[in-house]
Each structure stands twice: as structure tokens, then as C-alpha cells.
Amino acid sequence: MLFTPGPTAVPPSVREAMAEPQPNPDLDPAFRDRYRDLCAKLARVYDTDHDVVVLGGEGILGLEAAIASLVDPGDRVLCVSNGLYGDGFADFVESYDGDPELVSGPFDDGYDLDAVETALEDAAAAGEPFGLATMVHCETPTGTLNDLEPVLDLLDEYDVLSVVDAVSSLGGTSVPTERIDVCLGGSQKCFSAPPGLTTAAISDRAWEHMESREPTSLYTNFLPWRDVSDGFPYTHLDANVAALDAAVDLVLDEGVEGVYARHEAAAERCRERGAELGLDLYPDAERASPTVTAFSLPGDAARVQRRVAADEDVVLATGLGEMADDILRVGHMGYNADVEKVDRAMDAVEAVLDGSH
Known part of the structure; x- marks a missing residue:
């Protein structure tokens, strides 16, 4: 995925x-x-x-x-x-x-x-x-x-x-x-x-x-x-x-405003699930984009991203540059701006984080 x-x-x-x-x-x-x-x-x-x-x-x-x-x-x-x-x-x-x-x-x-x-x-x-x-x-x-x-x-x-x-x-x-x-x-x-x-x-x-x-x-x-x-x-x-x-x-066909609302709903669900897992947003909710959510995992983002891909078959992204190992990104945009798909992705993150505790 x-x-x-x-x-x-x-x-x-x-x-x-x-x-x-x-x-x-x-x-x-x-x-x-x-x-x-x-x-x-x-x-x-x-x-x-x-x-x-x-x-x-x-x-x-x-x-x-x-x-x-x-x-x-x-x-x-x-x-x-x-x-x-x-x-x-x-x-x-x-x-x-x-x-x-x-x-x-x-x-x-x-x-x-x-x-x-x-x-x-x-x-x-x-x-x-x-x-x-x-x-x-x-x-x-x-x-x-x-x-x-x-x-x-x-x-x-x-x-x-x-x-x-x-x-x-x-x-x-x-x-x-x-x-x-x-x-x-x-x-x-x-x-x-x-x-x-x-x-x-x-x-x-x-x-x-x-x-x-x-x-x-x-x-x-x-x-x-x-x-x-x-x-x-x-x-x-x-x-x-x-x-x-x-x-x-x-x-x-969906309607531009409907597409925007779908992105907002997907983003909100992603951040709710992240909060349940104790993940902090980067940046804060006021500045977070409806198309992608970045979670702060200082020094651990790359490991989590690799485990989610290998164990759960879900491909997420890390940050870039100096923050490559500090940010885990979930791209709920376009075709993936869907609450059920977000849940599937965040279930994968949860499984990896639970396994690492």
C-alpha cells in the first residue's frame, strides 16, 4: 500500500x-x-x-x-x-x-x-x-x-x-x-x-x-x-x-469542494490516530497541511518507516535533509485521501510501534 x-x-x-x-x-x-x-x-x-x-x-x-x-x-x-x-x-x-x-x-x-x-x-x-x-x-x-x-x-x-x-x-x-x-x-x-x-x-x-x-x-x-x-x-x-x-x-466529477472536504477528513483522522499513539505533530495543527501529516519521531523515523514497509506492506515517507530521521510522513492526498485507507496506514504504524515497546 x-x-x-x-x-x-x-x-x-x-x-x-x-x-x-x-x-x-x-x-x-x-x-x-x-x-x-x-x-x-x-x-x-x-x-x-x-x-x-x-x-x-x-x-x-x-x-x-x-x-x-x-x-x-x-x-x-x-x-x-x-x-x-x-x-x-x-x-x-x-x-x-x-x-x-x-x-x-x-x-x-x-x-x-x-x-x-x-x-x-x-x-x-x-x-x-x-x-x-x-x-x-x-x-x-x-x-x-x-x-x-x-x-x-x-x-x-x-x-x-x-x-x-x-x-x-x-x-x-x-x-x-x-x-x-x-x-x-x-x-x-x-x-x-x-x-x-x-x-x-x-x-x-x-x-x-x-x-x-x-x-x-x-x-x-x-x-x-x-x-x-x-x-x-x-x-x-x-x-x-x-x-x-x-x-x-x-x-x-466529485466536485472540487467535496475533494477538499475529503482531504480535511482524512487529515483529521490521521492526526486523531497519531494522538492516540502519543505521536506529536510537526508542525502544530494550525499549520499542518490537509494533504500530508508529519509526525515527530526524533532519531527513529527511518527505522519505523522501514519496519512498516517490511512488516505491514505499507510505504510511508520520512523527512528530508537534516530531518530525514526525525519525521515520519503519511501522505493522505489524492486517491489516498480516504478515512478507511488512513486507518489502514495508521494500523500499520500502531503495529510497529507496539512491537517496539
Whole structure:
């Protein structure tokens, strides 16, 4: 039983769609029609009037493409972070010769709004304002869901473009996409489609900025995807598109609000079971994401994860980086946002913990 926070378990109808014979993505108009329909459906999940595009490449492609599409050498970029993926945006900026300023808060807390405001004020006063800011909605390694709105308010005040990694929240909880210039998603998280596709909702002013500069890349570049009426920039992943199309249909058939409620119920059940086992949340319940729960098991997470997999045939995840052995993660997202499945996963955790006492 795969119960990780991505890639997630894939529903049978999605696997079946992927296994069907596919139209040629370069030559068959039927593929282009499917692609357009998929983008329109995704806009309903994003709840946005922004253009939505789907690129062939795992979700990290979107993070890099956002930077490659918007950042010129020397551009100042504000990277707002409280986790590994937030910190990682600064690495992307540096790799494209931008100038990142990382405003990083504790991994178990919200964004440091005072530090963000100070950074924006100081940059404006020095005549070196930020053109772009990056954030992460759900920091999957710690199960932290960030409140984006206060930072977006500040970015609006200083007229700064925004890029948000919503890869592990999109389709599982509400994302304020209309306020975001580039909002990134991926196929393998809450949509429960196979890994391989990046989604992005892109505002008009983000497109305008892309069009005002010389592109530094073809593959990690959103701009060629703005108009695909004459064909795609490169051969698309036909079977992956079919799978994501089927996965998005499941979301829309259930109803987006119903999907969100299902994720909340699954998260609540997971945390109830964890509390019964004496497990502490990381972070606290106020900041915990409805798509993934992180339990604090200092120095013991990797052992528990291995035993749950070997003894109970349930695959969970640990933390990442320096917290790899301190956090056990249960990925109740997408197809696994189900109370009965959560109970099965937590029964497995309970069996291992009882056996270790």
C-alpha cells in the first residue's frame, strides 16, 4: 500500500487511460484537442481565469522553468521560505545568474512577515527593488501549509511578481491562484496521476514579462507554451496527458469542494490516530497541511518507516535533509485521501510501534 506524499497511488481509471492507444502528439489534432480540454479543466481546479499550461516533465521542472522564464542575470529575487523547497528556489535563481535574497523562517513556523516587509522596504529604498518573489504553499517535507495571503499583500504593495510552488497542495486544498503570477502544480501529488507532468497557471503580467526578455532556454521555458495552435515546442507525453486528463475528471466529477472536504477528513483522522499513539505533530495543527501529516519521531523515523514497509506492506515517507530521521510522513492526498485507507496506514504504524515497546 503506497501512502507517500507523492508520487501517490494511482486510481484504476487513470491507469487504464494511460494504457489506451494514444494519438500522435505532434500530428494528430485529437491530441491537441485533449490538451486544450485538459488545460480548461485544470483552470477549474485552480479556480482561475489565468492561462493554464501543461509541460512534459516532473513537478520540479515547473520550479526551474518559472525562474528560467522570468529571471535575467543580476535580477533581484526575494525567496520567502520556511522549508527545503523554499530554500531551493534560491539555488535555481543562482543557477540562472540572478541575485536571490533568502528570507528563511523556522521550518515549524509560518513565514516571517516582518523580515519579508523589511527586505522589500530596504530594497526599494536602495533603488534595487525585487522584481520577483518565490514561495511554497505546502512544504511537503514537514507537512507545513503556509498562509500565502499576507505575503501576497506585501508583494502587491511593492508591485513584485509572485511564483508559488503549489505542487503538493493543488487539488487537495484551496490555492489563491488569482493573486499569484505563476502557480505551479504537478501530476503526481493530489491528482494521483503518474509523475511526469508540470502544470502552471500564468497571469497576463507574467506573460508580458517573459515576452520582454531574451529566453535563456527552450525546454525550461514557459513562453513557447502560451500559444500551441501551430504545435507544441517539443513532443508531448501523450500517455501522461491522458492519465492526468482522467485524474482531473475524477476531481471535477466529485466536485472540487467535496475533494477538499475529503482531504480535511482524512487529515483529521490521521492526526486523531497519531494522538492516540502519543505521536506529536510537526508542525502544530494550525499549520499542518490537509494533504500530508508529519509526525515527530526524533532519531527513529527511518527505522519505523522501514519496519512498516517490511512488516505491514505499507510505504510511508520520512523527512528530508537534516530531518530525514526525525519525521515520519503519511501522505493522505489524492486517491489516498480516504478515512478507511488512513486507518489502514495508521494500523500499520500502531503495529510497529507496539512491537517496539
